[in-house]
Amino acid sequence: METIKNYYFTDLSVMLGRSMRHHFRSVDTIITATIMPVALMLLFVYVLGGAIESGSNNYVNYLLPGVLLMAIANSMGYTSFRLFNDVQKGIFERFHSMPIARSAALWGHVLVSLVSNAVSVVVIILIAFIMGFRSPAGVLSWLAVIGILALFTLALTWLAAIPGLTAKTQDGAIAIAYPIHILPLISSAFVPTNTMPTVVSVFAENQPVTSIVNAMRALLNNQPVGNDIWIALAWCIGIMLVAYIFAMRAYKKRV
Amino acid sequence: MIPNEIAISVQGLKKSYKNIPVLKGVDFKVKTGSIFALLGSNGTGKTTIVKILTTLLKHDSGTAVVNGFDVASKPDSVRQSISLTGQFAAVDEILSGRENLIMIARLRHLKNPRQVADDLLKRFGLTDAANRRVSTYSGGMRRRLDIAMSLVGKSQLIFLDEPTTGLDPEARIEVWKFIKELSDNGTTVFLTTQYLEEAEQLADRIAILQNGRIIVNDTLTELKKLFPPTKVEYIEKQPTLEEIFLAIVGKKEEK
Ligand SMILES: Nc1ncnc2c1ncn2[C@@H]1O[C@H](COP(=O)(O)OP(=O)(O)OP(=O)(O)O)[C@@H](O)[C@H]1O
Ligand SMILES: [Mg+2]
Numbered sequence: 001m002e003t004i005k006n007y008y009f010t011d012l013s014v015m016l017g018r019s020m021r022h023h024f025r026s027v028d029t030i031i032t033a034t035i036m037p038v039a040l041m042l043l044f045v046y047v048l049g050g051a052i053e054s055g056s057n058n059y060v061n062y063l064l065p066g067v068l069l070m071a072i073a074n075s076m077g078y079t080s081f082r083l084f085n086d087v088q089k090g091i092f093e094r095f096h097s098m099p100i101a102r103s104a105a106l107w108g109h110v111l112v113s114l115v116s117n118a119v120s121v122v123v124i125i126l127i128a129f130i131m132g133f134r135s136p137a138g139v140l141s142w143l144a145v146i147g148i149l150a151l152f153t154l155a156l157t158w159l160a161a162i163p164g165l166t167a168k169t170q171d172g173a174i175a176i177a178y179p180i181h182i183l184p185l186i187s188s189a190f191v192p193t194n195t196m197p198t199v200v201s202v203f204a205e206n207q208p209v210t211s212i213v214n215a216m217r218a219l220l221n222n223q224p225v226g227n228d229i230w231i232a233l234a235w236c237i238g239i240m241l242v243a244y245i246f247a248m249r250a251y252k253k254r255v
Numbered sequence: 256m257i258p259n260e261i262a263i264s265v266q267g268l269k270k271s272y273k274n275i276p277v278l279k280g281v282d283f284k285v286k287t288g289s290i291f292a293l294l295g296s297n298g299t300g301k302t303t304i305v306k307i308l309t310t311l312l313k314h315d316s317g318t319a320v321v322n323g324f325d326v327a328s329k330p331d332s333v334r335q336s337i338s339l340t341g342q343f344a345a346v347d348e349i350l351s352g353r354e355n356l357i358m359i360a361r362l363r364h365l366k367n368p369r370q371v372a373d374d375l376l377k378r379f380g381l382t383d384a385a386n387r388r389v390s391t392y393s394g395g396m397r398r399r400l401d402i403a404m405s406l407v408g409k410s411q412l413i414f415l416d417e418p419t420t421g422l423d424p425e426a427r428i429e430v431w432k433f434i435k436e437l438s439d440n441g442t443t444v445f446l447t448t449q450y451l452e453e454a455e456q457l458a459d460r461i462a463i464l465q466n467g468r469i470i471v472n473d474t475l476t477e478l479k480k481l482f483p484p485t486k487v488e489y490i491e492k493q494p495t496l497e498e499i500f501l502a503i504v505g506k507k508e509e510k
Contacts, residue, residue: 018350089348093341097334098334099334100334
């Protein structure tokens with residue numbers, strides 16, 4: 001028992017290193033999680049930007065929060081997929097028959113999602129800078145933005161873990177990705193919600209991505225964040241806790 | 256027998272999957288340093304026994320003691336002293352052969368993982384393919400890597416669940432050689448197989464699992480004695496284990 005606890009972080013770092021290789025060796029993953037959002041940002045700014053009335057004079061500033069959330073959302077299918085494969089291919093069984101804390105294998109996947117998304121976020125922000133993104137935000141506001149992004153990533157990662165652990169087929173495992181992909185599109189991420197038909201805008205205004213986007217936008221523009229930040233935090237933490245409980249239950253059943 | 260001469264002791268082991276009984280009271284002992292072969296047809300519960308003994312699955316009743324530790328109450332101590340090669344190769348396809356071995360060596364907290372990996376690669380004839388991704392390996396190479404991964408850290412007891420299924424005769428003989436080497440070095444080997452010849456070649460003791468119980472547990476010599484005396488034929492012929500098996504298991508086709 002003692003030794004297992006003493007080595008917990010060593011084991012976790014081995015698991016992290018393993019899954020990082022899985023992430024960065026998959027061209028497909030990098031395209032979906034990083035290149036696609038950047039391409040969308042370019043498309044929105046340089047092709048559609050002139051036609052969309054966002055009420056902001058810097059459209060890149062307006063878009064960036066949504067693009068970041070989209071990048072994070074897009075990577076979730078891969079979390080499910082990698083977990084599913086580990087469960088199916090028996091590598092988890094090997095780990096679990098070894099003197100390693102059982103949760104290390106699962107946390108490895110969660111940390112990889114955090115780290116790889118952090119890399120995507122940094123790349124996208126750098127490209128946005130080149131495209132003219134500017135922010136008057138101070139250190140505290142940036143820290144708040146980073147915190148929100150981390151919570152959003154954790155919430156979606158635990159959500160994506162559930163089908164990864166329970167699905168019977170690979171298609172079933174990654175099916176969760178589609179509704180998650182669509183959420184940023186039906187939100188205030190790219191166009192103001194008041195331009196949408198009533199039914200759609202009611203949905204858009206009350207789903208998590210809109211309040212998260214609005215909170216990030218306010219933080220980055222040095223404007224008052226109002227209630228949005230609390231709604232955003234409540235969504236992220238709420239989804240994270242519920243998904244964590246279900247994912248852990250599924251994991252324990254598996255091992 | 257003296258307790259520390261017994262590597263595995265199983266008594267009255269029962270296990271059902273959703274009210275379908277698979278193990279109905281299994282008893283056997285495995286002597287330290289011996290090769291023990293568990294024979295049985297498809298679906299008789301060989302893998303179930305291996306999973307219980309390697310702490311991957313909880314049994315319903317009975318006791319199972321591995322290296323002096325009860326699997327139910329001291330699973331961590333059991334895991335410290337065993338190593339498992341499951342029925343289906345549990346290797347990481349995206350990593351190279353060397354990376355797979357280094358990963359396991361790190362998880363076993365060995366001092367020089369690279370050296371350990373290189374030695375095993377050499378011993379298993381995988382040096383040339385060491386830096387290739389495992390997804391490019393043939394079935395035989397995968398299985399060799401799988402077994403090599405179980406030898407990292409030199410556990411005193413190793414479980415091999417159908418180690419040669421799907422291998423061609425040449426690869427099979429190679430695996431037999433490794434198993435014999437292991438045993439010569441004092442490792443206890445618990446082996447399941449459907450190949451009677453495999454048990455005949457390797458095992459000090461052979462047990463046959465049928466209908467949830469061990470119906471025979473003996474040395475090959477004793478098993479041969481069990482068989483009806485040599486029939487009067489033109490050529491006197493020793494019964495093969497295959498014949499013994501079929502005679503004991505009896506009229507399977509008639510069901
Ligand atoms: N998770 C499970 N849920 C329900 N039934 C199961 C489960 N795992 C195994 N079984 C059933 O238990 C029985 C024994 O399975 P087990 O895998 O132990 O057999 P086996 O002897 O290893 O077979 P094989 O030679 O095909 O590997 C089978 O009838 C199988 O269908
Ligand atoms: Mg089996």
